[in-house]
Amino acid sequence: MKLQKAERHQVKLRIGLSGPSGFGKTYSALLLAPGITNDWNKIAIIDTENKSASLYSHLGDFNVLSLEEPYSPERYLKAIKLCEESEVEIIIIDSISQEWQGRGGCLEIHEQLGGRFNDWAKVTPRHNAFIVAIVQSKCHIITTTRRKVDYSLDQDSNGKTKVMKLGMKEITREGFEYELTVNFELLNDKHLASASKDRTGLFMGKPEFIINSNTGKKLINWCNQGISIDKIKEQINTCESLEALKQIYNQYPNLSKELYPVVMSRKQVIDAVSNQLIDSHSIIENNNPNLIPEENEFSTT
Incomplete structure (x- = not known):
């Protein structure tokens, strides 16, 4: 145990993009990535969204790994390792929601084990291994996550029942956002974004904006300040x-x-x-x- 002066080391970026379907998560990730690496050949995308990444092949010569069901944590791990061995600099995982809620994902694995609370003891280590692979990867990682709108039925002062919008909830296990350097929430189908979590201080509290390559340049410049x-x-x-x-x-x-x-x-x-x-x-x-x-x-x- 030793007390030391605080220093910021050069780190690999962990970036999240979240939003409902159709809000431009894949497109925004592919605009963000070249600002970080400046080389399309150094970008790989793990595509679980029915080959949606190929729709943007005109943007540049990035690499695609199509991941089909079952979406178990182990298959994600294998895909991440393959990308790392290919010497890419940025891995886009589009999306991580399938690992949690997709066919063969953690929720389905839990259900197949019996759906009891104790069954999470077998599922949680597998999910945690997936999170560790993201956090400890030698590459920059960009993840996309689906969001859904949560509602509740409440009673007003007159006793009438009304629907209350609680906000947008990410479709992955709670707490994933804490592992990220920055988490961008896409707010509408115009691709406007804001930062819901920001360790860099570059985006938090700033006006809504459209993610592009300049966003990536700001992040890599921040990343490169510190001890190499x-x-x-x-x-x-x-x-x-x-x-x-x-x-x-x-x-x-x-x-x-x-x-x-x-x-x-x-x-x-x-x-x-x-x-x-x-x-x-x-x-x-x-x-x-x-x-x-x-x-x-x-x-x-």
């Missing part, structure tokens, strides 16, 4: 001692998961060099014992 993970990795790969390696690793506890594989790889190199020196020393000592000074030769007395 790549720079830290360069420091690790130039370490000459285990002590220096340990100091760098302990300096960035919030990045331990990202840095651990690099640290261990460098440790193996340092250990190998150290073992070679020990072996060489032993050979010299065995073959030429007179060349190895006795300990007392270094004495100053």
